[in-house]
Amino acid sequence: MRPLKHFLTLADSLHFGRASEACHVSPSTLSRSIRQLEENLGAKLFERDNRHVALTRQGETFQAYAREALEQWEQLRLSLQSEALHLTGEISVYCSVTASYSFLYALLSEFRIHHPGIELKLHTGDPAEAMARVLAGEEDMAITPRPRRTPEALAFKSLTRAPLVFIAPQQAAAWMPSTPESPSTEQWCEVPMILSEAGLSREFADTWFKALGVTPRIYAQVAGHEAIVSMVGLGFGIGVVPKIVLDNSPLQERVRVLPVKPELPHYDVGLCVLERRLKSPLIRALWDEVIER
Amino acid sequence: MRPLKHFLTLADSLHFGRASEACHVSPSTLSRSIRQLEENLGAKLFERDNRHVALTRQGETFQAYAREALEQWEQLRLSLQSEALHLTGEISVYCSVTASYSFLYALLSEFRIHHPGIELKLHTGDPAEAMARVLAGEEDMAITPRPRRTPEALAFKSLTRAPLVFIAPQQAAAWMPSTPESPSTEQWCEVPMILSEAGLSREFADTWFKALGVTPRIYAQVAGHEAIVSMVGLGFGIGVVPKIVLDNSPLQERVRVLPVKPELPHYDVGLCVLERRLKSPLIRALWDEVIER
DNA sequence: CCCTGCCATTGCGTAAAACGCGATATTTGC
DNA sequence: GCAAATATCGCGTTTTACGCAATGGCAGGG
Structure with missing residues (x-):
């Protein structure tokens, strides 16, 4: 020059x-x-x-x-x-449809006011895939259930505790367990179950059935919890979903929570990101905006 | 970079x-x-x-x-x-109208073919001013009579010898010298003369009259030789011009050359340029294209 | 879980380049 | 012809750039 x-x-x-x-x-x-x-x-x-x-x-x-x-x-x-x-740029966030409806929406609205120059790309899909997508670098961040052990390269910040619940259709059905408060092998072995293909909710359901000594009859395996609500609402069987999915579902009236004992465990839902990506001021800004628990 | x-x-x-x-x-x-x-x-x-x-x-x-x-x-x-x-650029050349009509036109046509990238700006005017304009840097080159002594900063290249001639109107007039071949004081002291304001042609005319022992009667002083032909053609008096001006004049038929003795001296007409400007490849190209004498 | 390979960065000694001073050559104006 | 002006060149010094070797930290595999 x-x-x-x-x-x-x-x-x-x-x-x-x-x-x-x-x-x-x-x-x-x-x-x-x-x-x-x-x-x-x-x-x-x-x-x-x-x-x-x-x-x-x-x-x-x-x-x-x-x-x-x-x-x-x-x-x-x-x-x-x-x-x-x-601080301009672009951040991609992966989460479930439910998360995008509920607390994430509020969070990102606020973030957008503080940093109008940062564009957010929201990708929705099955939470079970979330962590893999972040690890592969396909997404900057993701909302995901906290896994049993977090990979080292990953930073995780809890946002909320999500109870898992059994949901059943409102209308009567032959296979409906009569006393969910005290489940028995006979009541549950023939129930058509609608479960996630993968992910923590599936693992917890499997564990629950194993404890009862039952091999569940899987009617359908679904990617994404929202679709489980739809299928249960149509009367195809009993499903296992996070309660928060139910709370945000337009089909809320078509299904009811079964008061099953013992209750399924809660799990942590939180934000995850590659540790090294936190060096980027953009990512850091969003990360710091999120308050843990 | x-x-x-x-x-x-x-x-x-x-x-x-x-x-x-x-x-x-x-x-x-x-x-x-x-x-x-x-x-x-x-x-x-x-x-x-x-x-x-x-x-x-x-x-x-x-x-x-x-x-x-x-x-x-x-x-x-x-x-x-x-x-x-x-070799692109621009060269400005100052010369008389006559020069632009005659040999200069041929020269520049040829030059333009060899160097199509060089633009020529042709300025016409009184040759008496030519040298001053070049010295002042207003023109790159000029066609001018060679002065008695060339300024040091100037390079000069002769192009042609220009005879000076007396010209008179075709029609008769009371003041017309009857025997121009052998001039006498009486014949010339009353002749209305049309001369250049300045320049070599004027100096030569003055010298000629002085040798004859006559103070000429100046009818008009003109800037530029071409206008002298016009005035002589209209019958206003007798003029002194380079023969080449006459040869290129559209009024050639209206005037005639007086065979005066002794003849006026010839003078060199040539191209002049500031010596230091010859370092420019553009100027040099044009300069080298001109063949001396 | 450690270990090895990979890779951007940093320190340091050397090489190159830029810089300013003074000298030089050339030109203009008086 | 002389003196002032001025772009350029030579030379010694300072600044900058470069490559090599070393460092530190991150992934993948046994």
Whole structure:
């Protein structure tokens, strides 16, 4: 950039002495600076002898270029610096539909007010996939149940405790357990179950059945808890879902919670992110906005 | 420019080792190059740790800029270099109308074919002013009579010898000298003369009259020889002009050459230019195209 | 769970380049 | 012809850039 400034100053004054003074360098430095420019360009910019300095035709062309180039550079500089202060960029967040409806929505609304320059990309899907997507770098962050043991590369922050519940259709059915408060093998072995394909809710359900000594009759395996509510609402069987999914479901009236004993365990739902990605100011800003538990 | 190339290479490969190899520098040099860019811009361009490299949002902005800037620079370089080969620019030439009609026209036509990139600005006017305009730097070159002594700063190249002639109107007039071949004081002291305001032709005419022992009766002093032909053609008096002006005049039929004895001296007409301006390839090209005498 | 390979960065000694001072050559104005 | 002006060059010094080797930290595998 500096040779360009030197050139422009000289092109204005057409006098090495005065131009060098204006640039705060010695005349010899300015002379060399111009000569170097000319060598790099392969063209004479000034027609000069010991007494006269004049722009060549090519010098005029270069003058227009130099002015524009310097302005563009300065403009970019300012633009990037203001961006750096404003903290702009893009963060992708993966979560379930339910999470996007409930507490995450409130969180992100607030975040957007504090950092209007940061764009949020919200991807919804099965929470069981959440952690894998973050580990693979496909998403910056995810809402996910806390796993039994957290991978080392991952940072996790609890947001809420989510009770798991059994849900059944409102209408009667032959396979409906009559006394869910005290379950028996006979009552549950023929019940058509609608469970997650994978994830913690599935593991907990499996554990529950194993404790009862029953191999459940799996009617359907579903990716995503929301669809479980739909299928149960249609009367296909009994499902296991986090209570929060039920609370946010438009089909809430079509299903009821079964007061099964023993109750399924709660699990932690929280935000997770790659530890190393916390060095990014963007990610950090969102991470710090979230209050644990 | 080089830091920009480094940046673009790294932005493509996102790997310091491979990028530095592609740039033929050591990884440490590339690292410093990028860091220096970031310091100058006041913005982080890459989000990186010991294991991962990724463009920031600002890095993407800068990438677009860098690509454009490099392309503009290269384009300019090529453009200036081809200009340098083609020898483009502008030359201003000052001369009389007559010169522009006659040999100068032929000369410049040829020159234009050899150097189509050079634009010629032709200024016409009184030859008496020619030398002053060149010395003042108002014109690059001029066609002018060779003065008695050439200023040191000036280069001069003879083009042709120009005889000076007396011209008279075709129609009769009371004051017309009856025997121009042997002039007498009586014949000439009452002749209305139409002469140049200044310049060599005027000096020669004055000298001629002085030798005859006559103070001429000046009817009109004119700037530019062409107008002298016009006035003589209208019958106002007798003029002194270079023969070449007469040869190119549309009023040639209205006047006639007086066979006066002794004849007026010839003078050299040639091209003049500031010596120091001959260092310019443009000026030099035109200068070299002209064959002396 | 440690261990090895990978990789961006940093310290340091050296090489290159930039810088300023004084000298030089050349030109202009008096 | 002489003196002031001025772009450029040579040279010694300072600043900067470069590569090598070492460091530290992060992933993947036995």
